[in-house]
Amino acid sequence: MAGEIIPTQIFYLIILVVVVVGIILIIYQLKNMRESSNSIKIIEKEIELKKISMVEKDVEQKRLIESQINIPKDQQESLAKIRNSTSGVLNEVKYLHNEINERLTLLEAQTEQKKLEKMLQEIELKEKKLLKK
Numbered sequence: 001m002a003g004e005i006i007p008t009q010i011f012y013l014i015i016l017v018v019v020v021v022g023i024i025l026i027i028y029q030l031k032n033m034r035e036s037s038n039s040i041k042i043i044e045k046e047i048e049l050k051k052i053s054m055v056e057k058d059v060e061q062k063r064l065i066e067s068q069i070n071i072p073k074d075q076q077e078s079l080a081k082i083r084n085s086t087s088g089v090l091n092e093v094k095y096l097h098n099e100i101n102e103r104l105t106l107l108e109a110q111t112e113q114k115k116l117e118k119m120l121q122e123i124e125l126k127e128k129k130l131l132k133k
Contacts, residue, residue, distance in 0.1 A: 011130050018126070022119055029115070033108055040101065047093065054086060 061079065 007130065007133060011127075014126055014130070015123075018119065018123055025115060025119075029108075029112060036104065036108075040104070044097075047097070051090065054090075058083070058086075 065079070
């Protein structure tokens with residue numbers, strides 16, 4: 001009978017629907033990862049621009065220092081402290097940036113694993129239902 005749907009066809013249809021939903025979820029996750037990757041790249045470029053700006057200011061300050069004859073000792077010490085603190089801040093920013101990247105990667109992997117586990121459970125439940133029929 002050509003009009004009847006047999007249980008194996010129903011099973012294949014359900015598997016097909018689950019696979020399509022899985023593919024859609026994976027594509028959605030890839031899109032989110034790409035967007036977050038783009039955000040990170042934008043932040044990296046902003047950091048690079050800030051670094052360049054800070055270097056330009058530092059070079060300008062050095063030029064001013066060299067062009068001036070005498071700078072009081074307390075100002076020289078103040079500039080040295082500022083340079084040291086700037087260096088420390090830059091190192092901390094690099095460390096925090098690396099930490100953010102690592103945590104983002106871990107979070108994305110955990111999210112993907114949870115979704116796949118949930119999909120597996122759903123497939124197993126549907127398979128059990130089909131096998132009971």
